[in-house]
Amino acid sequence: MPWFQLSRLLVAFIALIIVGCGPARHQVNGKVTYEDGSPLEEGNVVGEATIDGKLVSVQGNVQKDGTFKWGGEKSGDGAAPGTYRVIVLPRGLGDAEVAEGKLPAVDKKFTSFDTSEITFEVKSSKNELNIKVTRPTRKLQ
Numbered sequence: 001m002p003w004f005q006l007s008r009l010l011v012a013f014i015a016l017i018i019v020g021c022g023p024a025r026h027q028v029n030g031k032v033t034y035e036d037g038s039p040l041e042e043g044n045v046v047g048e049a050t051i052d053g054k055l056v057s058v059q060g061n062v063q064k065d066g067t068f069k070w071g072g073e074k075s076g077d078g079a080a081p082g083t084y085r086v087i088v089l090p091r092g093l094g095d096a097e098v099a100e101g102k103l104p105a106v107d108k109k110f111t112s113f114d115t116s117e118i119t120f121e122v123k124s125s126k127n128e129l130n131i132k133v134t135r136p137t138r139k140l141q
Contacts, residue, residue: 025078026122028070030129032062032088039066040105040133042091047084047120048113056080062088070129079122086118087111088133107134 028047032040043062047070048055058079060068069076090105109115110133120129 024124025072025080026124026127027076027078028058028060028120028122028127028129030060030068030070030131031066032068032131032133033066035132035134039064040088040090041066043105044068044089045070045086045129045131046089047079047086049080049082049084049122051080051082056082058084079127081122081124083119083121085113085116086120086129086131087113087116088118088131103136103138105135107136110134 030045032043032045034040040062041064044059045062045068046057046059048057050056056072058070058072060070061075062068070079071077072079088106088110090111093102093104104111110118118131120127
């Protein structure tokens with residue numbers, strides 16, 4: 001076997017070992033709804049956890065029906081086991097929408113890890129994260 005073919009085989013083997021050494025990832029599916037049961041139609045659900053001393057994050061795009069799948073390396077590839085702090089980020093508003101007085105789709109408290117009060121433990125079994133959010137309210141002036 002020529003040395004360049006052997007070197008390619010060795011590189012592929014090392015890459016396989018490195019990828020295989022990371023923590024196993026498990027599917028996390030969920031849905032974001034409002035208190036009345038209607039879905040959040042777009043945004044992101046983000047989780048962060050400290051795993052093996054490292055801060056890791058996962059995220060999932062919210063679909064029209066409110067569903068999402070968490071992923072880290074790539075969309076929907078799951079999350080490593082651990083306890084995650086969770087936030088829900090609605091679609092950002094454009095300048096014109098803000099000028100019209102539109103409010104974000106989700107109350108501000110759900111957009112910060114310090115205030116969302118949502119945690120979720122990813123296990124090696126089925127992982128379903130269903131979240132209820134509230135809409136922001138206009139403050140009286």
